[in-house]
Amino acid sequence: MEKALNTDLIQHVEDVKPFILLVDDNEDILDFVSDDLSEKYHVLTAKNGVEALVILHQEIVQLVISDIMMPEMDGFELCEKIKSTLEFSHIPVILLTAKNTMQSKIEGLELGADAYVEKPFSPEFLQVQVSSLIKNRNKIKAYFSSTPLIHIKSMAYSKADELFLGKLQETIHKNLDNPNLDVEHLAENMNISRPTLYRKIKAISDLSPNELINLARLKRAAELLNEGVLKIYEISELVGYSSQTHFGRNFSKQFGMSPTEYINSKQAERNINQL
Known part of the structure; x- marks a missing residue:
């Protein structure tokens, strides 16, 4: 019975189209990734970390995809603010970067990033990363609710x-x-x-x-x-x-x-x- 209930709960949360916040100062990237993800998700966009934080205060977002190199507030600082702010700390963060150095990856993960995707990236690979993070969160929610x-x-x-x-x-x-x-x-x-x-x-x-x-x-x-x-x-x-x-x-x-x-x-x- 518990297994059936878990399945029902997971299906319920997956039936609701999640909101994803995409943050990048490159309009071509915003348009390209938004178009690719919009079939399965509601995609919100921002051009830097400052704009992203404004949106996070206004909308309930399930996942953030952010470039690292941006003006005003870069992806590292945005990730740090998300993970250290009570209201947002549960939100998974995927960092996009042209930097493929190990130090850059370590810095992102130390700040709490949940995944790291290098540019240029495969749209299918990003789709899998997004889907996996959201599904895993939904499974955890369902397991908590249905297990005494x-x-x-x-x-x-x-x-x-x-x-x-x-x-x-x-x-x-x-x-x-x-x-x-x-x-x-x-x-x-x-x-x-x-x-x-x-x-x-x-x-x-x-x-x-x-x-x-x-x-x-x-x-x-x-x-x-x-x-x-x-x-x-x-x-x-x-x-x-x-x-x-x-x-x-x-x-x-x-x-x-x-x-x-x-x-x-x-x-x-x-x-x-x-x-």
Whole structure:
């Protein structure tokens, strides 16, 4: 059942046409690459890093492709800003460059670049790089959502992401017994603006803040069910559900099995491991 749910979630996120930001000061390159990618992606363009950052604040972008040699702000500086800024640190970056020196590659990777493509490049090769990065992110999102005991930090793509997700989970867990916990409470407790928090959660998990809160409740419930100490109705109350029936329905919908079935499956695993 988990495998089927994973497939459904991956298909859902792949059905939505991703937004890609292409950054290059060469108009011919912008036109050529935009035309090549536009069949599968919404392509936004910028002529330097400064313009790119403006667009990133306005749009939810799934991937950035950037030249290195550009005026005003080059690709290295843009990559560094993306990877060190909480709002954007989850976004994969592909660097394009005519520089084929090892030092240039090392510098790009040290700044957090996810891939490095040398000019002149094959359009098919770039297509594969883009597709691979986006598909891998989608698989990670789907696996996190459908697997009860996988930690939220599994979706971290950078140190900034890891710190953010750790703080987010800690904040949610401290307030799990509050049935009214919502994005407003989270934003206030994390000292982040509501729009920024919403955009970050949506981009990194493909979930709304309220969906992520509910998923965190269910994952904590799975941990408690796995421990085998408390009754199902006690766990239901501990994670903020006023109704065990509602809890059971949500648990089944999320993980493809009822709380009782989950307990039995974990017990069966333990029995097999003891043989």
